[in-house]
Amino acid sequence: MRDEAGAIVEVGIRPGDAFEVFTRDTDKWWRSDRSITDHAGPLRFDGDRVLAGDGTEVGRVRVWEAGPRLVFSYGGGQAEVEVRFEEIPTGTRVVLRHYGWDASAPGPWASVLAGFARHSLERVLLARIGDFLDAIGNGDAAFFERNLTDDALLIFPGGTYTKQQCVAEMSDHPPYVKYDIEESWIVHLGESTAVISHRARIMHAGNAAERSIVVTSVLVREDDGWLMALNQWTAGDEN
Incomplete structure (x- = not known):
């Protein structure tokens, strides 16, 4: 039939x-x-x-x-x-x-x-990571005020920052001159939470040396879209 x-x-x-x-x-x-x-x-x-x-x-x-x-x-x-x-x-x-x-x-x-x-x-989530990178390049502290959860935590090799600390220092962050994502992985935790990890090679205006990094972010979906709750950077494998 x-x-x-x-x-x-x-x-x-x-x-x-x-x-x-x-x-x-x-x-x-x-x-x-x-x-x-x-x-x-x-x-x-x-x-x-x-x-x-x-x-x-x-x-x-x-x-x-x-x-x-x-x-x-x-x-x-x-x-x-x-x-x-x-x-x-x-x-x-x-x-x-x-x-x-x-x-x-x-x-x-x-x-x-x-x-x-x-x-x-997954395409939406990777684009969202790009939005955060663009905001860094533009020194757009207001973007981070709107798009980090209130209890967000950002962990870098040089220190750990709350949302308030991140917003206060964002305007002084040097823009990236290179940020090439080489690999990415996404883990879905239900419909409203996702963990995104990616490996990238970067350079920014404050440091001409190219570096390899691995970044893991946790995004949560709220009424205004996908907000970042956690962001952690670690040094990538240089071998």
Whole structure:
């Protein structure tokens, strides 16, 4: 029996960004053991072609409206998937409809979109770290006043700072001339807390020597967005 399947998720990024994540980053969020074809691995979009994980062409793109809508066929045109990216106050609602699905078989879309939502959140969290780095470069103490939790703690090789101490000294922090993130890891602790660690190579205007660091941050979601509750720097492996 042929029928319709689908799934809906909401993500905290704009529709255009959600469309890009969905179409460009499938290798990062689509689990290799989930497939809607007989070929293993995630689907990939290559121009107007839809490819399986092994590179086999399995379908065609029918509508490519970057931002609002994506439609593609697969399996010789016997089935069609429509994905709409609808703007909402908190980001984007992604509505997926799969026409021509075999209703007697369990569909993969709930778990597939769960992976998409998780990767989208990780993109938001890494961008949030970038916001803090930009604020340091701009000497924006008011940003830290707004975006650190009241009991936040910042731990550096040279000392430990409360929120009040950080805000008081932020305007004197030299801007970075280099901050290259080489690796990042994210651990989700429920829906409102995340631990982000990254390794980076940095230089700032107050010290011309390049250094390797490992930074771990704890972000918590409140009404105003993701706030930083903990930030700890350690020296990276120089070997």
